[in-house]
Amino acid sequence: MISINGRFLGQPLTGVQRFALELTKALDRRIGSGDLPEALSRARWRLLAPPDVPETGEFRHIALERFGPFSGHLWEQTSLARRAAGDLLVGFGGSGPLLHRRQLVVIHDVTIFRHPEAFSRAYRTTHKLLGFGLTRTARIATVSRFSRGELSAVFGVEPDRIPVIYNATDHFSGLAPDDTILPRLGLEDANFLFMLGTLKPNKNVDFAIRAFDALGKRGWKLVIAGALDRGGVFKAAAPANAENLIFTGRLTDAEIVALERRARAFVFPSLYEGFGIPPLEAMTQGCPVLAADIPAVREACGDAALYFDPRDHGSLEDAMRRIMDAGTDVLGLTEKGRANLARFSWDQSAASLLSVLSEMSAQRR
Structure with missing residues (x-):
């Protein structure tokens, strides 16, 4: 038995x-x-x-x-x-x-x-x-x-x-998107980056918000899904461009899929992971990935992500800026992501x- x-x-x-x-x-x-x-x-x-x-x-x-x-x-x-x-x-x-x-x-x-x-x-x-x-x-x-x-x-x-x-992540690739989440969040015509977050320190959410805020990119938004209390995220004063941050609360998988299909990139700033499923889930939806350069995430994502130092704001700012200024996926991250998924x-x-x-x-x- x-x-x-x-x-x-x-x-x-x-x-x-x-x-x-x-x-x-x-x-x-x-x-x-x-x-x-x-x-x-x-x-x-x-x-x-x-x-x-x-x-x-x-x-x-x-x-x-x-x-x-x-x-x-x-x-x-x-x-x-x-x-x-x-x-x-x-x-x-x-x-x-x-x-x-x-x-x-x-x-x-x-x-x-x-x-x-x-x-x-x-x-x-x-x-x-x-x-x-x-x-x-x-x-x-x-x-x-x-x-x-x-x-x-x-x-x-x-x-x-x-x-x-x-x-x-093959369970994720076959999901139908719930596109109603886009008008509900006011994102139908918006340029945005997307991330999933919790308040655990190793998830490094505040770090990513600070990097995004430092860019001062008016018209861009950072959308953060998960059970986050907006007031509890920040360890210091609130960012200057807080109006460009959208905290969605918990979402269904179908809503996450819709956001990943429309986002310009998925941001994964974690300091420590055993594997790192969220970047791979984003890859199933053709979403380019910006990922923390830590061993487990390197193992999971291979060459299919644009990496940054999760302790250096400037490193993430540079990665975000490259995605924002490119206009299209000039780095080929979408195709690299699809190829990477074949390993799992x-x-x-x-x-x-x-x-x-x-x-x-x-x-x-």
Whole structure:
């Protein structure tokens, strides 16, 4: 029996949960087609979830089982541990029952160690303990070669023992845009740059706003999507050109797609990432990408982005100015982005995961 930790089904859909959902869907398709390694060809699959997780019709070949009196970490350490005893257990969200010895857990990054200020003390304590515990009792995987090196450095695990299972964005490429977002934001005829933001310090939103403001480009707008409080973004005085900033709040994927199709560029100023999905999502819509020159983003974007130093305002100002002054995509970033996307797909990632699970299954025999 192969059981998947389905706790992610009850969580808000951010990057980690998207990874879990899309990879489980890709596994479901492979199970349905019989495209599995021989060691797993007769395995039964199930998705184990807390009782408060809603019913879903997403999966045809992986049975959803909801059970237990708890939720969250307590559910994982008690109800899930008991139900999955003896199974090969797979967790996509960086956590799982510490005493389960036959388990693969994907840990996406070590942001809590590199940028602890982005998390509450309780969150840091819990996830540090989980990380150190799971790296001693379970097999771990991650989402980039960069994160593999980080996990090895922090937890003392040999890098060769940490498989890489990439994120992907093909789920995003087929979305229909909700173009009604453009008139609602007053962007029908506007020139604008687009970015997604949160208030976590490593996301570096204030830095990007300062660089844009310094350009003083009247008529241009910077559109920032996400759960941002405008008053809470700025660490100092408000920018001089605040009227050129548009804070949208949370948007649907269809609304984001519409904005990426019309934006002159997508700006990704993050200081630290385990992989970096948003730039790749923008590439699926033909949107040129301006990206922070950090290792994980370089690994994800290759030569398909215009890079800048995420600690040097002048570097981002120069990148923005090149896009604004060009008028067209003279750098060929759109075509480079499309070519770069061919390196990633959920089906390829599912194949990588199945290879690891096949190896683990064989070790039991």
